[in-house]
Amino acid sequence: MRNFTYISETPDNLAETVKNWLRKPGRRFGHLTARLQDQNTPVIQVLLLDTHASGGAIITAPLEDGRTEYPSVTAGVPAAHWAERAMGDFFGLRALEHPRWKTLILHNNTWPDDLLPLSPKGTGRREPYRFMEVAGEGIHEIPVGPIHAGIIEPGHFRFSCAGEIITNLDIRLGYQHRGIEKRLAELPWQQTCYLAESASTDTAAGNALAHAVAMEQLLGIDPPPRAHALRTIALELERLSNHAGDIGALSGDIGYSAGAALFPPVRGAVLSLAQLLTGSRRQRYYIKPGGVARDLNDNRRKSIIKDLLAISARLEELLPLVLENSAVIDRMEGTGRVTRGLARDFGLVGPAGRASGNNYDARKFYVHGAYPKYAPNPALRHTGDALARTQIRADEILSGIGIINELLENLPEGNTYIDCQEKSLTPHEFGIGIVEAWRGELIHWISTDGTGAISRYAIKDPSFNNWTGLAIAVRGNLVADFPLCNKSFNLSYSGNDL
Missing domain, CATH: 3.30.460.80 (NADH:ubiquinone oxidoreductase Nqo5 subunit)
Structure with a gap:
């Protein structure tokens, strides 16, 4: 490579x-x-x-x-x-000598104890999961989940507390495991894009783009410039819609009803732009190896520019209602702090990493879509708390609108797809797609065997990095602060469990 x-x-x-x-x-x-x-x-x-x-x-x-x-x-x-x-x-x-060796994804009471799905033998011994025990006077445990009060994914949180103060959080995931990596190595490569983008469906554009970049390396092709631009618009619309939704949800978690009511309509408006671009509000089946599934005609292009201008004006009104509100600042500032050193050591990415002062944004360094050419200066804060993570989202909403506008106003002419369905993947090679998805660095890593078939397909979702950041962030905080800490990261369960 x-x-x-x-x-x-x-x-x-x-x-x-x-x-x-x-x-x-x-x-x-x-x-x-x-x-x-x-x-x-x-x-x-x-x-x-x-x-x-x-x-x-x-x-x-x-x-x-x-x-x-x-x-x-x-x-x-x-x-x-x-x-x-x-x-x-x-x-x-x-x-x-791993410091906390135990199973991560496969639950012993769900999957056979000796199942090793990617092992050459297929069976062996897995280490059972054991929650960390915190001892001391007055220490008690609070189990939460895996089923939660809301339409969210399942995950178990085991809090060890001294009174109302959290001393440790053990996060147990794996309930969403679907065997995606194993299945991706079994399918013909032409069919893998549909499953790859489903790894975490709130990141369909990000996963589809990382998959396409890796596949195109193995196919030895480069999509047309117009396809690169349209892919980037899709990626930024996904970032905008999720960040706007998160700011509304964060407002709801601290009881700020104005923010909770006003930001979901903005998210819906951005999703409507995604539908104009791709045909789907979630942007499924749009980005694929070789380019994109459909072109953007001039009427829809002008409609997106017009509607995006209205969304931008609305956000200029709404963002100060949250970010300049003294009650919101008081509630978020200092809550769920992660130091720069811990964020660096544990590899936190995306808004979670940049809120702690780690100046890494894959758009600046790795080719995907129209990046690095159109990469913005990374939004950066240094306090590492819930407020910083919210401010990063707001900054990225505004920079994303600028990127989309610039691409729409200067959209390259030409084709949007190179037909590659009859091509074979390069044997004994790697393809690596690195994308700055809305949660952060997303990696699709594909290996081929001597015949050009996929021998290993590995996905690293940004949440895989950042769940540890959440466990660190809540230490020393009140139990009542956990919903705010959790939403300020807003991590994917399915992207982690695969």
């Missing part, structure tokens, strides 16, 4: 090699997973990103002769801790 180097390492030296590679400025941990070599030998593979080179490195470490254990990477790179646990679930590989 262009701008990515390949490094072969032994499992025993893997942790030190990863840690050393990350020492240089501009480098960050991307993902860690495994694949099968020759249908039998598991190979650990670590994706590392170099923002200065708009590339990175892929470090591979084969586990030969039936070996299933290796020294944990997490001790030196905390951002790898959930990825190693997921690899334990799916491949049966054990990270020795």
Whole structure:
């Protein structure tokens, strides 16, 4: 792959090699997973990103002769801790000296205890899930979920509290596991786009774009400039609608009824623009390898420009009602704080990472759609609290409107799709799509075998990074502050569980 180097390492030296590679400025941990070599030998593979080179490195470490254990990477790179646990679930590989080793996705009371769905043998021993126990005088536990009061996804939160103060939060997910990665490696590549964009359906455009970028690398094609522009508009409309919805929901969680009532109509108006562009409010079946599914005629283009102008004017009225309201500021400021060091160590991305002072936005560094050419200056705050995460959303709404307007006013002429359905994927190669989705860095990582078939399809949703950030943010806060902390991250359960 262009701008990515390949490094072969032994499992025993893997942790030190990863840690050393990350020492240089501009480098960050991307993902860690495994694949099968020759249908039998598991190979650990670590994706590392170099923002200065708009590339990175892929470090591979084969586990030969039936070996299933290796020294944990997490001790030196905390951002790898959930990825190693997921690899334990799916491949049966054990990270020795991992600080909190237990199952992550596969529930022992739902899936057979010996099921390892991506292992060459298919069966083995999974580590049972155990909640962390916090001891001390007056400590009590509050279990919440997995079923919640609302139309939201299932997840279990186990609070350890001293009175009303949260001392620890253990987050138990996996209820939404659907086997998406395994199924993506079984389908003909021409059918994978429909499943890939369903990994987290509130991020359909982001997942479809990451999938398309990775596939196009394996196909050796580059879509027309007009397709790149239309993809970017779809991605930014998805960002706008979700950020506007989040600001309304955050208002509701603190009892600010004006914000809760006024922002959902804005979100609905943006979704209507998405339907004008793509034919679907959720933008399904639009972005695909080779380009986009339909063009934008001039009448619809002008309608979007006109309606977007009205939305922009409305937001200029509404945003100050939240962000300049003293009661809102008092409620959000200082709540759910994550320091810059912890955000960096655990690899927080998107608004959650930038609210803590980590100046990383994949639009500035990795090619997807019309980026990096049209990438805005990343919205940045340093307090790391719920207010900062809300301010980041507001900043990105305004910059997104500017990007969409500029693209619509200067939309390239030409085709919107290259027919690639009869092409084959390059054998023994990787395709990596890195997209700044509305929650942050989203990665689709595809490997092919000697015949060009997909041998491994790995997805890293931004929520996979950020759930740990939520657990950190609530410590020392009141139990009553949890809804605000939770909504200020607004993470995906299905994107994590896959």
